[in-house]
Amino acid sequence: MNNQPTTWFKAAPISAFPENGGACVKYNDKQIAVFHFKQLDKWYATDNECPHKHQMALSRGMIGDQQGHPKVACPFHKKTFSLETGLNLQGEDYCINVYPVKIEDGFVFIGI
């Protein structure tokens, strides 16, 4: 995980995000993908841009786990990334930024 966040950005109410899927929020000029694992009650946030072909698409990818480790698959070429470390799970050379998430008063906050 990154350093301590300096800002907690109030993104949207929980109901705006699909269960067991992702959605995208805008923060200034940034696009951040937010994912919700309902059964585990876990939230993750990453860059929305897939570094492979620089497409704003990760929020539209399918989520799941690899040996229990949470991941997202880019819908373009199925590159998979760890939602905890941001590393590419196929051993390729690119990674994404991950951001902390907290839930307060029914709202999703992202630490930037």
Added chain:
Amino acid sequence: MTQPLKVVVVGNGMVGYKFCEKLLTKVGGGLFSITVIGEEPRPAYDRVHLSAYFSGTSVEELTMAPASWYAEHGIQLLTGECVVKIDPAAHYVQTHTGLQIPYDKLVLATGSGAFVPPVPGVEKEGVFVYRTIEDLDAIIGYSKGATRAAVIGGGLLGLEAAKATLDLGLETHVVEFAPRLMPRQLDAAGAGMLKRKMEALGIQIHLNKNTSQFDGGAAVVGLSFADGTSLEVDMVVISAGIRPRDELAKQAAIAVGPRGGIVVNDQLQTSHPDIYAIGECALHQGMIYGLVAPGYEMAEVVANNLVQGPTVKEFKAFDMSTKLKLIGVDVASFGEPFCEQTPHDTIVVEDKLKGIYKRLNVTTDGKYLLGGILVGEAENYNMLLQTVKNRLVLPPNPEDLVLPARKGDGASAGAGVAALPDEASICSCENITKGAICQAIEEHNLPDVAAIKKCTKAGTGCGGCVPMLSDLLTETLKKQGKVVKKVLCEHFDYSRQEMYHLIQTSGTRTYDEVVAKFGKGCGCEVCKPAVASMLASIYNDVIAKQAVIQDTNDRFMANIQRGGTYSVVPRVPGGEITPEQLIALGTVAKKYDLYCKITGGQRVDLFGARVEQLPSIWEELLEVGFESGHAYGKSLRTVKSCVGSTWCRFGVQDAVGFAIRVENRYKGIRSPHKLKSAVSGCTRECAEAQSKDFGIIATDKGWNLYVCGNGGIKPQHALLLASDLDDETCLKYIDRFLMFYIKTAEPLQRTATWFNKLEGGMEYLRDVIINDSLGIAAELERELQYLVDTYHDEWRVAVETPEIRARFSHFVNVEEPDPTLEFVEMRGQKRPADW
């Protein structure tokens, strides 16, 4: 502390790159400081698959390793830098910019250039060679103003070049000096078969032609031949052989052969012991090796000897066996293809109808295979090559090795991978043995071919041995007593067929229920869409109700395209469309500024729609009677038709009418993979029904039904299931066939692949579908009828259901489109900016 040894590599082609890779794996850096100098502006790329550049493969994808790879491994890479001088006495090389680079050991991997025959006029505009990306760019550029191209040279490279000019849409001629194509690999009969195949693809072949002059003024307008004939063309690609790049060596007084090539000994040292030569520039025992595999072996020998000291490993004469796909035609030549000096008997199989020629040379006692030639089909190449290399004893009827499997035969003739000795080389590009691969599988518990590739590097070169890797994996796992079962993924220990049965009998209707009951974990991008497809095939619920388990195309019910916008394809059953509908399509396209393209399936594709525009676009399309075309789904796409007996003077049945009926019956049905179909109104087959998953061709008595064909990466013709059917029987058989496929195929398996794995082949399929040998026909029909009865237009449901409609937005916290979308103008329409 000792200074690291300075190794300088001149040439950054495939072999130069491979040398670096091999040296690193042996020492991991440190002992050596490596400098690589390449004259091309970019790092080494895959020249073997160069023609893929014409069909859209990018330079990036062809690149062996990016510049960053060299940097990360401490290799100094100089591209666009040309070495102009070697000083063997002072141990340095000098580049065209004046840079002087000292070395302890110098490796020349300068490769080869195209051999350009000294024919008058060769310098004219429009005459090209076929060697580098720059050559290809120049060919592409010039081809825009050209219509007819000649390729000089009917060898391996020449035919590759011919494919390229054909892909560029040019009328293509191949001019060969010898009396046959590929004279070094094929005999007259094999070359004759290849010629017929090439001609059928529209390439004109001219043999026995000695080009005497390039005609024209500044630009080439034709070729004149020594026999007095000529050929009018407006561009020429010369691919008449290679010439080793030995000029640097020559200038440094290093020994070269009388016809070119840097002379090397078995350690690949040149006449100067600190200078090595590898790849196509090296002349070993009078032989220049113009293939990549021997080049890689040379790289291995030199890397090995630099680390462990000389004479440890020697380069031995290399097998020149080769298999390749030329313009879709398999061609292979292995062992001794001609056996000109060796006593032998030949076994020849020739099928002009199918365009297959196979020749085996066996010892006169019939015990051993010496070599052979395969044209048109080369599936057995790997096994045949191994049989030669390892001197395996032939089976009693060696002709079975090349004859198509006969009915009633169980396993295919000849021994499988199990019979090969451990020292058999499986991957000839990387020279990796069966023993090494099996050992890696056992020691590292490698679960699949991808893991074998990563761990051993086998299969990473030409890829020809990948099917054998898969067989070795199955074999090794079986030996370990492990059950080899195709499970969905790590979350489900069941095959798709088992899952289908479990879901159906348990009545589970959502992915969450299915994973809780039969699986583990949170699922993944493999099992989610697979289960989604099965749920849809069984229950036919609205897929948007479980949007997050669908692949992105099904989630947004449109096809994601470069840049992240989507394309929209309304259904046009049978390709029949009214003027009003055409106008409506145009109106919508104009309103939303969409790029328009007619698809191969007789429909109109509208590109460039933003995700939040999709519901309103569909609202307008629905109003004029369009429905979802399911272009985004693993489901029925289109039923293409020719115009049939209603208009065509040859037609014998109403192809359009029946295509519409077929399309409306099966639309919306989800299957393991996409389904394509077509109906032709007569035997001329203008709708190309034999390339479809199920295709229907009219006869004067009714319909012939073909199944399990496809185009795509491995085209395969559909096979005749039944003839002269009436409308109702035809639909009944299609019902049974589709449902049988849907219930038993693997995920993402097209009908052709499914059929190829079906034990018993067409005989068995006919028994199940027509004779009801399994007693399931009624059940299949009932299940399919349920899908027909529960059809719904999923876009109508989406547009009319507010909570589904609300999901079509790029951001959830602001109502704005994706600000990063970028388009450029192209031929009066828009397209996404390059990524």
